[in-house]
Amino acid sequence: MSNLLNPIKVLIVDDSAFIRVLLSQILDQDESIKVVATAVDPFDAREKIKKFNPDVITLDVEMPKMDGLTFLKNIMRLRPMPVIMVSTLTQAGADITIQALDAGAFDFVSKPSSEVKEKIIALSEELIEKVKIAAQCNTAALEKSPKSSSVLTRSETKSDFELIAIGASTGGTEAIHSIVTQLPCDMPPIVLVQHIPDVFSTSYAKRLNEESIMSVMEVRRPVKLSSGHAYLAPGHMHMEVKRKGKELWAVLGEGPPVNRHKPAVDVLFHSIVKAVGARCIAALLTGMGQDGANGLLEIRNSGALTIAQDEQSSVVWGMPGAAVKLDAAQKVLALNRIPKFLVSQV
Incomplete structure (x- = not known):
């Protein structure tokens, strides 16, 4: 559990300067959270993870050099930790985000499509809550266990359940x-x-x-x-x-x-x-x-x-x-x- 002496350390990974600033401002409103660094791409993020040892990462789904999904898979393989995907509310963004959840992402928030005040306020509450819960989540349950490829078979008995x-x-x-x-x-x-x-x-x-x-x-x-x-x-x-x-x-x-x-x-x-x-x-x-x-x-x-x-x-x-x-x-x-x-x- 975080406190003022040991705040939750967050690394923000996004190629958009506007989103990096926005997410930093949102998270810095809460005294139990500290944005320890921001990164512009996964290669920058890799160095910052080593240096700052964050508790939670926010990760843009779409980025240059290496996409967020590939980077997420690397993180979950090498150093599993709670990752919150920042996703666009589009069909393409949705498809990638569902794949990210499959790869072990903790959760996601939707990137605001415009600077409407109400949207920013809603995002603030959601992001702060998810970062706090991510910091306490069961990381072992996020790690990928081998998927069962076998489909179970039923006995012939008739069920009363509808x-x-x-x-x-x-x-x-x-x-x-x-x-x-x-x-x-x-x-x-x-x-x-x-x-x-x-x-x-x-x-x-x-x-x-x-x-x-x-x-x-x-x-x-x-x-x-x-x-x-x-x-x-x-x-x-x-x-x-x-x-x-x-x-x-x-x-x-x-x-x-x-x-x-x-x-x-x-x-x-x-x-x-x-x-x-x-x-x-x-x-x-x-x-x-x-x-x-x-x-x-x-x-x-x-x-x-x-x-x-x-x-x-x-x-x-x-x-x-x-x-x-x-x-x-x-x-x-x-x-x-x-x-x-x-x-x-x-």
Whole structure:
């Protein structure tokens, strides 16, 4: 934990002088953070890492000489540490950022596209919060473990479960990926909420779909849920499950942010209690804050099966930790045990 005597040391890596100054000014507002250096490219950054030994790095996705993604992979191979990617809110920026999260980046913030005061203020709060949490994160969980290439197989027994629901935030893109890519295509429908901006959710759903046997889609309109399919909430709307006769549907809602998030895991989980009751398995994975903890408790109280990711395998044990404190999780499992457990239950 940082304090005034031992502030969090941050290195800013960006080829834009404006962004280097802006991020420095933002972070220097907080007394528990100290920008120890800035670097104009990865080669400059490499020397500054050796000299200043930063606790957290902010890294531009697109840079000359060596792109941010290549540099990130080098960092995570040679000296794993929390890296926050600074990304443009474009489709290209989103694709690279999803790859960066796959390569072990802690999280990302969106680069302001203009000098609008409100955007700068919003970025300030987000960046300061993420740097503080990054400095305390479980670095071991960021390091790349070998991906399982095998898809699990189900027994022939018929399941009573109609639905699987999974919610996650920081570290969740990789946690969800590691679960979904191991599941066979005869699973009940899976609904997913990951805290991620709109353009990023499209890239993420596409990547999940390409790397899974299950069919994965981003929900952009009301859709009937089918087994063998996973459905990701878009990054700008809440997603709920509704029952229409014997069918389950994913529907979208505007509504205000819940727990500061839109989509929110709690919104999805609360809707599942009404639609499915006890015939559901819900899992809450790594993430900052406590979104989903109350919803998971409500799901458990309805008689359904609930899971929280354990602390050792979580990048940030905020959301699952909050659920465990509420006694909302019947099972607390390491990430690598969740896919097998899900298959064994259905």
